[in-house]
Amino acid sequence: MTATLLLAEAPFRDLLSRALLTHAQLHLPHAPPLLVATRAAGAPPGFAPVPPGTLPPGIGQVVIAGAFLDRAALEGALNVAGRALATGATLRVHALALEGEAARREAPAGIEVLERAAAIRLRDHRTLNVLTLWRLAAPARIDPYPERHVLPDPALAAGLPAGPILGLAIRGGEEMRRSWAPRVPALRRLLAPAAGWPVLPLPTLPPGMTGDDLSGSHDFAEAVLPGAPWLLPELADPAVWRRQLSPARLKGLAARCRVVVTNRDLAASLAIGAGVPVLGIALGADRRIVSCLATLANELPRGSELVHPRPGPA
Incomplete structure (x- = not known):
């Protein structure tokens, strides 16, 4: 299986990001490790960091996942996804949540690449409303708040x-x-x-x-x-x-x-x-x-x- 590149805003910055990206890791088909675009020097087990904005060789699948609040971060992910599609990669959207500036009324640059996604799964109805406002025609499925299914760890x-x-x-x-x-x-x-x-x-x-x-x-x-x-x-x-x-x-x-x-x-x-x-x-x-x-x-x-x-x- 070819490599998979995960695109998220500030991966693992908080528990919501960690929960949604781990959900993607567990539920998306991929050959480990899951490459993740991040400025951090390291990544949790099962992930491998790559510099943001780059498209490593051999990428067969790109995944846009997690919560986006920043418009520039969303447009950057769409840009990398578009470049990957041009090389023959497939695109998936997983547990996507659009909030704040990322969810502004005007559609972001590069939004048209989502029309070519193999699957679009959203975290909440508000994100579906945003994509509808942006006139996205591709079908999307809501998998509401999937992080709630994580198994509890009673250690603390x-x-x-x-x-x-x-x-x-x-x-x-x-x-x-x-x-x-x-x-x-x-x-x-x-x-x-x-x-x-x-x-x-x-x-x-x-x-x-x-x-x-x-x-x-x-x-x-x-x-x-x-x-x-x-x-x-x-x-x-x-x-x-x-x-x-x-x-x-x-x-x-x-x-x-x-x-x-x-x-x-x-x-x-x-x-x-x-x-x-x-x-x-x-x-x-x-x-x-x-x-x-x-x-x-x-x-x-x-x-x-x-x-x-x-x-x-x-």
Whole structure:
């Protein structure tokens, strides 16, 4: 079998990227290792790094996979895919999610190459809407949030205390704080049944990254659940986060929770896959949690709910 080249935006930058690219590795036919275009010097087992923008010799299959937020990164992947098609390679699209600048109304340069894809599999309905807006005629299939099927790794959960635990993953940043701060009274009422439970962060991003959901969760918990014990504080160390966390271990942590409160679709999908109720908190302009719970509505564990908290007095 000829070599396969995987094209993604900043591969393995966070747990969502790791989950979706690992899903591609497990479910796409290819001769290992799976070549991945990355600026990093190394790659996880089963992958081999190649410089971005290059087309190594002997490529018989190109795969565009994972979440794209940056328009330039998406256009770069389409460019490499077009060059590969010109050499006779096949093209597949796997677990694609288009967000932010990548999902702008105007079609990106090179979008026509997707018309020649052997298969297009998308992560969510919003991405299908974007491709429809771009007038893509090629048939696409939605395989919703496939990362939820990863097998949980209980390694980090083994040392957690007995009793109910509240899982928490709230996107960080000033825009998010401006959204939840006036809603603290409503959020306190919502989470009153969890008063006194220890809080377990479910961070999907490395600490310090834009949108850091560990610091965001910590600030949220201090405001909404003051005095609640905070579990696994060592995850605030970026080196510990990178060494200890994986999509499987994050699912293992989510599986240990009585309920997961989040506006992160990855944390929600893993909790749903583990059978744990999810309280999806719709905050700010980001509607990914809305899309996730709406798409997986028929699979939501009992007790799950999508909440639009209103600002107001205590």
